[in-house]
Structures are given as structure tokens and as C-alpha cells.
Amino acid sequence: MSRDFINKTLDQLKASLRLLVIPYLIVSVALFSVWLISRHYDILIDNFFREPAAILKFNPFLGVMSNLGVLLWTFSAAICLFVAVLLIKKGSRKIGAYLLYSGLLTFVLLVDDFCLLHEHIFPQYLNVSEKIFYVAYILAMLFFFTIFAKIILQTDYIILLIACAFLALSIVSDLVLRQTGIAVLIEDGFKLFGIVTWLIYFSRTCYQQTVILLKQSSQLGAGVERD
Secondary structure: OOHHHHHHHHHHHHHHHHHHHHHHHHHHHHHHHHHHHHHHHOOOOHHHHOOHHHHHOOOOOOOHHHHHHHHHHHHHHHHHHHHHHHHHHOOOHHHHHHHHHHHHHHHHHHHHHHHOHHHHHHHHHOOOOHHHHHHHHHHHHHHHHHHOHHHHHOOOHHHHHHHHHHHHHHHHHHHHOOOOOHHHHHHHHHHHHHHHHHHHHHHHHHHHHHHHHHHHHHHHHHHHHHO
């Protein structure tokens, strides 16, 4: 084994440790939080990690549409955050900030939907009304449209407005309709349409911005070569 290979491996190990330390700290905090919640609320640690279907022995298709919505939220958040970091590093700070805020907002919606924060966790364990969440989301969206209005108008904003309309209809259905039977189909149907449209909008916007960035990089590279 050559000295160059050993040095290269050691350098890569050091770089990898610097890259992994923050994600590993976040995972450690999450695991410690699970232990604290388990002790405080007398919940078996197994219940945090095993699949609900395995614990309760119910049909694995139960909640499949809700899980689909969570996956779609995840796709949207990942795409936005990845392209946001890419654009910010390349100097496109305004559109990068827009996608960063969008990704973080999507991540909050993802966690809320996945962990049932506004439906169960906060009302039952922290005595926080579900309506407070709705008010917070409305304010977050107003801030979103106010701060990034110029950027939004440069994108396919009609698709974004359709997504927001479906999500708003889902909230209204949740507040007005009795959540049984067909009402559940209506509310969650609106939400699923909203999530799908949200994903389409941000996937398209991120793709367009990535293409623009690649063209700019290509033109810059060609200009350097000519010089």
C-alpha cells in the first residue's frame, strides 16, 4: 500500500468526519429526545422505532394515502433545499433564498403531517389549539407571498396558487365538515391534490433554475476559453 494512498485516505477521513459531525449530532439529539419522551410519558422505546402495523398488528394498507402525502412533501422539501444551496453557492442569492424558505416551509408541513403535530401531539400533550397552527400557517404564507412576490411572478405562479387553493380547501373542510366517511375523502382528497400540485410547481421551478444556472456556467466557461 503506497504512502500516497494512505495520505489520501487519511485526508478523506478527516474531511468526512467534518462533514458527518453535524448530521450525527442531530441524530444523537433525536435519539436522546426519544429517550426523554419515553421516560416522561411512559412510552415504550420500541413504539418509536417499530412499524405501527407490526406493533398493533393491523392491515399494512391502513394510512397508506397519508404516507403517500408525507412522501410527496419529502420530495418537495428535498428538491427545494438541494437546489437552494446550489444556487446560493453560485451567487443566485434571491432565488436561492426563495427556494430555501420554500424548502423549510415544506419541511415544517412534512413534520406536522407525519407526526400529527396539530391534530394530536400539541392539542393532547401541550394543550395548544389546532387553530393556532392554522393561523401560523396563514401568516407564514402571507410572509411568503409578500417577501418573494417578484420572484414568484417570474415562475409558473398559477400552479402554486392552485396548490395553495387545494390546501386551503382541505383546511376549510377540516374545520367545517364532520370528519367521518365521505368528509374524510373530501378533506384528504383536497390535501393530496394540493401536495401533488405543490410538488409539481417546485420541481418545475427548481428544474428551470438549474437549467439557467447550467447555461450561465457554460457561457462563462466558453468566455474564459476564448480569453
